[in-house]
Amino acid sequence: MEQLIxxxxxxxxxxxxxxxxALALVMIFTAxxxxxxxQGEMAMFSTYVCWQLIQLGVxxxxxxxxxxxFSFILGLSIERIILRPLHGSPIxxxxxxxxxLLAIFHSLAGSIWSHTIKTFPSPFxxxxxxxxxxxxAHQIGMIAVSLIMLFALFAFFRFTPLGLAMRAAAQNPVSxxxxxxxxxxMLALGWGLAxxxxxxxxxxVAPVVYLEPxxxxxxxxxxxxxxxVGGISSPGGAVFGGFLVGVLENLVAYFGNLTEKAFGIYIxxxxxxxxxxxxxVIAILTLKPAGLFGRTTxxxx
Amino acid sequence: xTAITSAAPMTDDPRRSLGSYAMIGLLVLAAALPFxxxxxxxxxxxxxxxxSLMIVYAIAVxxxxxxxxxxxxxxxxxxxxxxxxxxxxxxxxDQYSVNAWLTLPIAAILCFVIGYLFGLPALRLxxxxxxxxxxxxxxxxxxxxxxxxxxPFTNGVMGINLIKPDPPFGLPLSSDQWMYLAVLxxxxxxxxMARNLLNSRPGRxxxxxxxxxxxxxxxxxxxxxxxxxxxxxxxxxxxxAGALHAIIFEFVSPDSFRFELSIAILVGAVVGGVASLxxxxxxxIFVQFIEKYADAMTKKISxxxxxxxxxxxxxxxxxxxxxxxxxxxxxxAGGLAMLWAKIKPRQGG
Numbered sequence: 184m185e186q187l188i189x190x191x192x193x194x195x196x197x198x199x200x201x202x203x204x205a206l207a208l209v210m211i212f213t214a215x216x217x218x219x220x221x222q223g224e225m226a227m228f229s230t231y232v233c234w235q236l237i238q239l240g241v242x243x244x245x246x247x248x249x250x251x252x253f254s255f256i257l258g259l260s261i262e263r264i265i266l267r268p269l270h271g272s273p274i275x276x277x278x279x280x281x282x283x284l285l286a287i288f289h290s291l292a293g294s295i296w297s298h299t300i301k302t303f304p305s306p307f308x309x310x311x312x313x314x315x316x317x318x319x320a321h322q323i324g325m326i327a328v329s330l331i332m333l334f335a336l337f338a339f340f341r342f343t344p345l346g347l348a349m350r351a352a353a354q355n356p357v358s359x360x361x362x363x364x365x366x367x368x369m370l371a372l373g374w375g376l377a378x379x380x381x382x383x384x385x386x387x388v389a390p391v392v393y394l395e396p397x398x399x400x401x402x403x404x405x406x407x408x409x410x411x412v413g414g415i416s417s418p419g420g421a422v423f424g425g426f427l428v429g430v431l432e433n434l435v436a437y438f439g440n441l442t443e444k445a446f447g448i449y450i451x452x453x454x455x456x457x458x459x460x461x462x463x464v465i466a467i468l469t470l471k472p473a474g475l476f477g478r479t480t481x482x483x484x
Numbered sequence: 485x486t487a488i489t490s491a492a493p494m495t496d497d498p499r500r501s502l503g504s505y506a507m508i509g510l511l512v513l514a515a516a517l518p519f520x521x522x523x524x525x526x527x528x529x530x531x532x533x534x535x536s537l538m539i540v541y542a543i544a545v546x547x548x549x550x551x552x553x554x555x556x557x558x559x560x561x562x563x564x565x566x567x568x569x570x571x572x573x574x575x576x577x578d579q580y581s582v583n584a585w586l587t588l589p590i591a592a593i594l595c596f597v598i599g600y601l602f603g604l605p606a607l608r609l610x611x612x613x614x615x616x617x618x619x620x621x622x623x624x625x626x627x628x629x630x631x632x633x634x635x636p637f638t639n640g641v642m643g644i645n646l647i648k649p650d651p652p653f654g655l656p657l658s659s660d661q662w663m664y665l666a667v668l669x670x671x672x673x674x675x676x677m678a679r680n681l682l683n684s685r686p687g688r689x690x691x692x693x694x695x696x697x698x699x700x701x702x703x704x705x706x707x708x709x710x711x712x713x714x715x716x717x718x719x720x721x722x723x724x725a726g727a728l729h730a731i732i733f734e735f736v737s738p739d740s741f742r743f744e745l746s747i748a749i750l751v752g753a754v755v756g757g758v759a760s761l762x763x764x765x766x767x768x769i770f771v772q773f774i775e776k777y778a779d780a781m782t783k784k785i786s787x788x789x790x791x792x793x794x795x796x797x798x799x800x801x802x803x804x805x806x807x808x809x810x811x812x813x814x815x816x817a818g819g820l821a822m823l824w825a826k827i828k829p830r831q832g833g
Contacts, residue, residue: 218612220560220619265806274611276809278558279754282747283805290798400743404620411616449632457624458631464620468613469605 189318190437191430196322197391197405198429199329203384204406205413205421206333207377212415214353214373215266217277221284223403225261226381227396228288229254231296233386234303234394243306247386251379258378262371292396303389325387332383333422336376340418349373401457405432408463414474424474428463435459515668518661529660533732534772536660536667540728542768543674545752546761547721550678553758554687555714556694558611561618563746564625565595565719567736569726571629574644574736575637584649584731588670591727592720599719603712622746629738643737646730663732670728674721679761681717690714722749744798748775751801754808757815766816774801 204222211219219225229250236246261284269276307324340346351359352369360366385399392398405428413424439451451459467474521527544566551557572594573587582590602621609617629638638644651662681687692700693707701707730736748771756767778797786795812819 216612218616220615269809272809272813274615275552275558275758276813278560278612278615279750279805280809282560282750283802283809285802286747286798286805287802290796290802294794294796294799400623404623407616407620452632454627454630454632457620457627461617461620461624465605465617468609468617472609472613 187437190433192318193322194430194433195426196318196325196429197388197432198409198426199326200384200388200402200425201405201409201429202422202425203329203332203380203387204402205410205425206336206418207380207384208406208410209415209418209421210373210377210380212410213418214349214370217266217281218407218415219377220278220281220403221288222377222381222406223399224285224288224292225254225257225378226385226403227399228292229257229378229382230303230385230389230394230398231292233382234301234389235296237304243304247306247383250382250386254378254382255375257375259371259375261378262374266374267367267371289396298396301394303386303394305390321390325391328383328387332380336380336418345372401460404457404460404464405429408460408467411464411467411474414476417474417476420474420476423476428460431463432456432459511668511672515665518657518665521661529658532658532660532664534776536664536732537729537775538769538772539664539667539671540725540732540768541749541752541771542765543671543728544722544725544749545756545767545771546675546678546764547718547725548749548753549756549758549760549764549767550681550690550721551714551718552753553760553763554682554694555690555711555718556697557711557715558615559618559715559718560615560750561621561625561746562718562722562749563741563743564618564621565599565722566726566729566745566749567625567629567741568598568719569595569723570730570736570741571638571644571726572723573727573730574646577646577731578644579637585666587731588724588727591723595723595726596716596720599723600712600716602719603715618746622743626738626742629741638738641738643735643740646734646736648732648734667728667732670724674724675761675764678721682761686710747801751805753815754805755815757817757819757821760815760817760821763815763817 204226207222207226208219211217211222232253233246233250236249237243241249265280265284266277269280305321305324307320340350348359348364349369349372351362352364352366353373356366359369384402388402389398392402406425409425409428410421411424412427413420413422415421435451436453436456439449439455443449443452517527518532544562547565548559548562551559551562569591572591573584576582576587576590577584605617628634630640648659648663650659651657657665682690689700689705689710692703692705693710697707751774752767752771753764754767755770756765757763774797778800782795782797782800785800808815814822
């Protein structure tokens with residue numbers, strides 16, 4: 184039982200990261216109908232920037248702040264420079280450009296910082312407290328930072344004029360343009376925000392998975408799974424889906440372990456994490472493409 | 485998908501038949517190459533291996549072209565079917581001592597079935613969603629190959645070592661030359677089949693689905709069955725390529741089928757031109773060429789422009805992809821076809 188609670192707690196911690204990444208994916212999807220396959224590698228690249236700043240002697244939180252600014256500019260410029268001219272191109276072109284970006288960020292990180300695995304400092308003090316038998320300090324910190332991010336974003340979209348304009352641009356670009364919203368720039372802002380969220384997710388997860396160019400591949404897949412479970416067109420749903428998928432991931436491994444102990448048959452374990460994510464993705468896509476909270480899209484002929 | 489158009493419509497104009505004579509001539513020359521060189525060593529065995537690998541990748545790229553270029557379905561995970569083909573061949577040869585060439589049809593059938601089954605749920609998916617599902621597949625494949633219950637067959641992370649078959653009937657060829665010849669024959673057969681498929685009624689249905697799925701449906705084409713079948717055929721092509729790769733490369737392991745492989749096949753398809761059969765050949769050559777020389781090339785480029793860091797081949801891949809989408813969305817084959825179309829009216833008067 185104790186183990187089960189432990190598993191759920193650490194599932195929530197990794198779920199927080201998936202939720203952030205899922206939110207970044209949803210932000211780009213609602214605005215442009217694109218699935219950003221380069222999201223994970225962009226986050227990984229930002230995390231390396233953060234690591235570099237820390238190496239240069241900047242304390243953790245200011246370094247993270249600078250990284251967020253850097254990622255924001257990076258995301259914004261990618262949208263303005265690379266994707267803007269492809270507006271209205273066939274889906275294949277867009278997907279191929281995303282794969283190209285993925286390859287570039289992956290290899291650039293490799294050539295700048297090498298492929299050797301690096302440790303990433305955790306900003307949270309390693310103290311014990313009530314209930315710390317179940318969950319580590321860093322995991323609590325991960326959840327807390329993610330929740331703060333989520334509420335800040337919610338407040339931004341709900342209560343600021345700029346957030347309102349961005350929502351309008353995503354929901355109905357034509358009408359938004361008519362009332363004077365600069366839709367193009369709103370999309371670019373969305374990209375910038377998504378990249379910043381990715382950077383936070385990367386910096387939070389790096390102390391756990393260590394820093395290396397491949398660190399984000401599996402996390403991105405879980406981010407996608409989370410976004411799909413909650414409904415890729417619903418930000419709140421994506422966050423919920425992220426947490427759910429995080430817990431599910433740990434429970435699958437846990438129950439896999441139990442069945443192995445009880446019956447001596449190995450079915451799933453940690454080695455099948457990605458396969459589990461793939462099955463979730465395919466199952467949701469085929470059974471309930473709108474996810475739990477998403478809207479069903481109706482195609483106009 | 486409206487931007488993709490077939491590079492050259494098949495018609496009976498005389499210039500076309502001239503072209504096909506030239507192609508047959510070229511093929512005969514390619515087939516005669518190992519006999520002409522013999523054991524003289526003008527062209528090393530290593531070069532023959534490189535050529536064989538190019539042809540193998542061309543078959544794989546052709547598989548993706550059939551799916552993406554001619555049927556409008558995007559796959560980022562064709563490395564998975566390459567892996568299935570390679571492992572099928574390797575396990576059959578290694579554990580059941582099956583003749584290497586017999587493994588090809590078995591790998592083909594198996595990949596068709598798996599591709600068809602994967603294609604069934606994928607039917608409901610379009611565009612980005614299909615890309616996502618196959619993206620997941622590509623990432624998960626190495627892990628699946630390491631699955632504990634498959635280990636007695638796959639030998640886990642160690643992989644399987646194979647030995648190339650020797651040339652039969654005492655042909656005066658080295659085994660690399662013989663492999664090259666065999667791969668060439670298989671490739672010609674596969675391309676010929678693809679060409680016939682595309683020129684047939686089902687082939688026209690495939691392209692109709694690409695151009696407008698709903699319109700194709702209202703004209704009585706069973707779009708979902710077609711899509712799943714094309715997915716299967718595409719997987720079949722890539723699976724055969726994988727089996728050939730295992731045989732000539734003499735080794736398979738889970739980490740040879742990482743996400744990079746799926747990207748390499750995609751890059752080949754985009755560079756060659758997704759809706760073109762000759763484009764697949766260009767793509768195959770490009771993939772092997774980059775794999776072989778990208779390291780050296782990127783090093784030279786980094787030195788030439790005095791970059792403080794060493795660029796990696798993937799940076800070239802990524803840049804190639806993005807630049808191509810801008811300047812030549814039809815790939816090299818599409819670009820050549822456009823150039824040809826510009827020149828032709830002046831010639832014909």
